[in-house]
Amino acid sequence: MNATNRGVNRVILLIAGIFLICVGSATVMPILWPVAGDLWKSWLSTGVDWMLSADNASRISEATTVSWFTLAFLTLLVLLVVITVLVIARLGGGRSSVVIREEAEGEVQGSVTIRGGFAADAITQSLASHDEILSSKVNARRLWGADVLHVSVMPRQNVSPVEVAETVTGLVDRLATLLGREISTLVTIHSGIRSRLAADQSRVN
Amino acid sequence: MTNAVLKRVVRRETHSPRTVATVILLVLVALAAIYVGIEIVLRLLGIGPLLVAPGAALTWLQDLPDQPPSLIIAGGLIALVAGLVLVWLALGPGRRPKHQLGSSSYAVIVDNGVIASSVAERVRRELDLAKGAVVVGVGHRSADITVRPEPGQAVDRRHARAVAESELVGYQLSPRVRVRARVLRAADGEEKS
Numbered sequence: 001m002n003a004t005n006r007g008v009n010r011v012i013l014l015i016a017g018i019f020l021i022c023v024g025s026a027t028v029m030p031i032l033w034p035v036a037g038d039l040w041k042s043w044l045s046t047g048v049d050w051m052l053s054a055d056n057a058s059r060i061s062e063a064t065t066v067s068w069f070t071l072a073f074l075t076l077l078v079l080l081v082v083i084t085v086l087v088i089a090r091l092g093g094g095r096s097s098v099v100i101r102e103e104a105e106g107e108v109q110g111s112v113t114i115r116g117g118f119a120a121d122a123i124t125q126s127l128a129s130h131d132e133i134l135s136s137k138v139n140a141r142r143l144w145g146a147d148v149l150h151v152s153v154m155p156r157q158n159v160s161p162v163e164v165a166e167t168v169t170g171l172v173d174r175l176a177t178l179l180g181r182e183i184s185t186l187v188t189i190h191s192g193i194r195s196r197l198a199a200d201q202s203r204v205n
Numbered sequence: 206m207t208n209a210v211l212k213r214v215v216r217r218e219t220h221s222p223r224t225v226a227t228v229i230l231l232v233l234v235a236l237a238a239i240y241v242g243i244e245i246v247l248r249l250l251g252i253g254p255l256l257v258a259p260g261a262a263l264t265w266l267q268d269l270p271d272q273p274p275s276l277i278i279a280g281g282l283i284a285l286v287a288g289l290v291l292v293w294l295a296l297g298p299g300r301r302p303k304h305q306l307g308s309s310s311y312a313v314i315v316d317n318g319v320i321a322s323s324v325a326e327r328v329r330r331e332l333d334l335a336k337g338a339v340v341v342g343v344g345h346r347s348a349d350i351t352v353r354p355e356p357g358q359a360v361d362r363r364h365a366r367a368v369a370e371s372e373l374v375g376y377q378l379s380p381r382v383r384v385r386a387r388v389l390r391a392a393d394g395e396e397k398s
Binding site for chain 2: 045073087092
């Protein structure tokens with residue numbers, strides 16, 4: 001659960017996919033259709049000639065082979081790298097340490113915040129006493145202007161998810177009563193190798 | 206669950222963000238751009254190329270149709286398939302093997318594996334079968350129950366199906382799953398649904 005912009009991810013994948021499909025078809029085309037091979041050569045030679053002439057025409061000075069054209073191309077490459085780094089850096093996010101925030105109203109001064117550590121400690125400690133739940137993790141997120149508590153638990157194998165959900169939501173309910181505020185909560189129930197290994201052992205055979 | 210944010214969170218939890226594919230792609234693009242930049246700078250400094258000089262690369266690209274056909278076809282097909290995979294990743298739904306549990310006022314998301322093992326246990330207990338005699342697979346909209354009774358033990362397929370259904374109804378899964386059951390016989394074939 002995070003604030004990753006998934007639309008951006010998909011647009012990037014789509015653009016790259018279409019680009020690769022075009023490149024792939026363009027390289028295979030000349031074999032199926034010889035005219036395409038001639039077209040490829042004539043277009044590319046025009047392109048290369050244009051680049052060479054642009055390179056020659058935009059030399060910085062007579063004494064050097066460095067041209068403004070090459071510099072512009074290098075700048076484009078740097079820009080491309082910067083954009084990729086920025087997009088990767090913006091992935092994820094939304095992590096927060098606050099479960100409930102109460103801003104000051106009217107005569108009252110100051111604000112009250114309940115930190116995630118408090119809710120996490122309360123819930124994981126309570127869940128630790130439940131035999132059917134192997135592990136639990138609690139973290140708080142701030143997503144689209146709302147504080148959301150995420151409780152993720154891994155129950156023992158063969159335990160009914162409804163029972164697990166009732167246990168966890170019951171705890172969150174009690175925490176909400178204690179704090180006097182509703183808490184937006186997401187509960188995720190996971191399976192894994194650990195839950196399979198810790199399957200309920202039959203006592204009577 | 207009336208909270209709009211929770212609804213959005215549930216949708217995001219049950220669908221893949223495609224982050225891994227995007228990061229791999231972006232890293233490859235950045236590496237390619239850095240490599241091209243290095244070759245150009247080496248050329249400007251008058252130092253020999255790492256792999257191929259920019260001019261030689263352009264000439265090679267220009268004469269690509271004259272390269273051996275097998276090489277071109279292999280390269281072109283790899284690019285095509287990679288492109289199709291990326292387009293599929295971009296446009297596919299990317300559902301994760303999870304369901305939403307409906308019985309709570311909070312948002313509850315369950316892995317399909319948890320549902321399957323719980324249903325299997327219920328069917329196994331109800332039909333009084335040995336451990337491992339019931340195998341359940343839960344998909345996006347269907348659950349497959351496979352019962353393998355011990356020799357001499359009679360198991361009614363409809364009964365197994367009804368038990369699994371009653372268990373799943375209690376979960377109030379969204380999207381709902383249809384139950385299909387089959388009973389395997391040890392020696393003579395199987396009784397299909």
